[in-house]
Amino acid sequence: MKNYLKNSHFIDKVKQNVKVTGARLADRHLNLAVTGLSGSGKTAFITSLVNQLLEANDSAELPFFSVVREERLYGVKREAQPNLSLRRFEYERAMQALDAQPACWPESTTGISQVRLHIRYKKNRGLSRYFSEDALLILDITDYPGEWLLDLPLLEMDFAQWSQHCDQELLSPERMQLAGEFVTLRDSLDLTAKGDELALKHIASVYTEYLNQCRSAGFQLLQPGRFILPGELAGAPVLDFFPLSDVQVQQTSQRGAVKGSNQNLLHKRYEHYQEQVVKPFYTQHFKRFDRQVVLVDCLSALNNGRAHFNDLQRALNWLLTSFEYGKSNILSRLFDPKIDKLIFAASKADHVTPDQQSNLVKLLDSMLHNARKQMQFDGVATESTAIAAIRASQAGKAVHQGEDIQILQGTDAQGTPIRMFPGDVPAKCPGDNFWLTQGFDFPRFAPPQRLEQQALPHIRMDRVLEFILGDKIR
């Protein structure tokens, strides 16, 4: 009895301490950023993530999500988002599209949007599990265009360096044929002449048209990112610049820019873009992110052929420079961010047969490693995986030349059933010779017709949830 009292007193003290410490650590709030290169399925990903959490205790299948497996999740609710000036992520509209007859993929978002969830759970670590202490994790998910992440390296480049990078991209034959009059117009511009706003505006509009053409053709590494989604900057002079050619860069580096000249206007606009467009995004939003998901559509890049696949790899390389350990880590130096986990997810894993999914992860890994030789991040845990946020196909079997092979079954956009073997996924980046002899043709499936009140079917969203949230809801 005496012992019991003593213990109880001790435990009360500990309990108090735990509460104080818990509040002090402020471990109750997690800012998750989700981005992806164009067409990678950001909207489907966030819709499914919210849906899995809302349905976690009911119809969702999340065996690898520990808080669910251990039956410690009380419930998840959507709450009013913290930043009232950001677009609300339209979860309900996305679900409406998926619930339509026939089901449609949700419309993709433009710009930045936000959703907040309250996750109530029972603690399961340290002493607190003896007291069945309830806890709340506030999860803020921010959705932003991958183009903005691709703009980050600009902060460390001057106009000449950036021009050289863009000009190199432009010189590939696949891009050059989309450039229209741009090269001719740019090369004939007299940089020393008095600034001609209308001429610069015209050349910039031709350059923007080239970027839009590249985007339609499936290229990812598009610079500057805001030219494609200008928003309220449409028509503003800050978007009226473009990269110079190597020859022009050399000429201009030998003489200073005369005040008011074309060269001077281009310089000033590039610098304004760095300071007033790129930087504010990182200061206002990126600084607060704790974890980052980057979605990558490897399959469309394979379908589109060598130039597009290499472009995707260069785009990944380009954005990895922002996270890389060492002197080139712009993020740490300029913004002191808190990101401690980074996940690269190859999306649309339901568009290959189950036996090919491990290859899809290996391919993504190979792209990331080939890009940077080795990924060294300072205190950032990194994972790559392959997911289907909303599984649109079923795996089946068929006999082909006397052997059992895996096939996929789904429907196309017109509702016609598809049964097919979509082909093998290479386990590493295909070499140039490979492309000469072979192409890829992965299918496009319509979304599944959802059963009433059922969670969205998925592939590996539970592992993603565990990686993002697992350690925060123990």
Add this chain to the structure above:
Amino acid sequence: MKNYLKNSHFIDKVKQNVKVTGARLADRHLNLAVTGLSGSGKTAFITSLVNQLLEANDSAELPFFSVVREERLYGVKREAQPNLSLRRFEYERAMQALDAQPACWPESTTGISQVRLHIRYKKNRGLSRYFSEDALLILDITDYPGEWLLDLPLLEMDFAQWSQHCDQELLSPERMQLAGEFVTLRDSLDLTAKGDELALKHIASVYTEYLNQCRSAGFQLLQPGRFILPGELAGAPVLDFFPLSDVQVQQTSQRGAVKGSNQNLLHKRYEHYQEQVVKPFYTQHFKRFDRQVVLVDCLSALNNGRAHFNDLQRALNWLLTSFEYGKSNILSRLFDPKIDKLIFAASKADHVTPDQQSNLVKLLDSMLHNARKQMQFDGVATESTAIAAIRASQAGKAVHQGEDIQILQGTDAQGTPIRMFPGDVPAKCPGDNFWLTQGFDFPRFAPPQRLEQQALPHIRMDRVLEFILGDKIR
């Protein structure tokens, strides 16, 4: 001879002093703001203003613009605008529309835009006129929506006061019939219940639809202004609020808002709108303005009848509170602006016969005075006038019932010639009885076909230029 040398020495010293003083006064830069209630012809006004200045020494007719009359203007040039993040005012595109066959009115602008002019002239005051000193005035013209000016009084109102104002507007029969389901939806909302984001979003979208209906019907006093031109705020929760009814305001004033309730969400959004949407515009832009032009389309209001005319008068009243002398001058207290001249211009003066133009000015004066009883502005010179930025009609004469009367000649949008007597303009605000017996029917003219390289024809733009610029280019 001795005297001459002495004088010359003296004059040299003075000249030096004048230069130093001139630079110190920084009298070389003028920020002109142009706004107008919807459809008042802002784009035509700025286009004409730029055109008159560019053509001032050639084809423009500007007898009342002193710098031109005194032959002291060397030239005017368009230069790169200072704020690279603002849209460039598209003067060239407006001129293209006017030069098309047939001529079209330029497309109206949305949001904020800017144009910079360099005005080189010879000084004509003090001692400097003896030395034909050249001077430069930099004129920045900023075009912004009148709706933003109408949002200024919000900064001094809490949510309850603002709701009462809006509800009163809503109760007029002409507006009520445009409100659709809004009143029913709002009145059935449980303000004490837990905040329902989707319900508030829906009611706010019905309210926004009502505002858009009001705008299409020609009403001007629309609150909040950003609901009509949301820009990048589209879909953000900050725009998901609406005014409460008088009954709701009384109920809510008796109890505090429960955290997280519908009432609390509406309050928080209103306050976010004040702080994060309205205030930044005044801090970033309005603070710098030296002079303000407000364009008013009295004739369309007369055409639309009593409710619309009274609405326009209330809108003028509403925005005059911002400039008024005394304790209610929000502008001075919050933003310390430099505005020292304010001009109200009744636009489209070419749509009445010349003998009626003085009545148009009197009518505008009467609207302003009726609105505020007396205009008392602290150190702000105010003028009202009637102008045609681009004159679209010619005055002519006809015999009517044996008497000579003035008529207008022009063409309609289809190019058909119009010859008409558009009727008298009342010299003061018509009383209620007047509206029972009579209406107005002022015409709409297509723009004139411009002769090549000729300045745009106008009415009284030279007087406006003199009021805005005269004292700065002496």
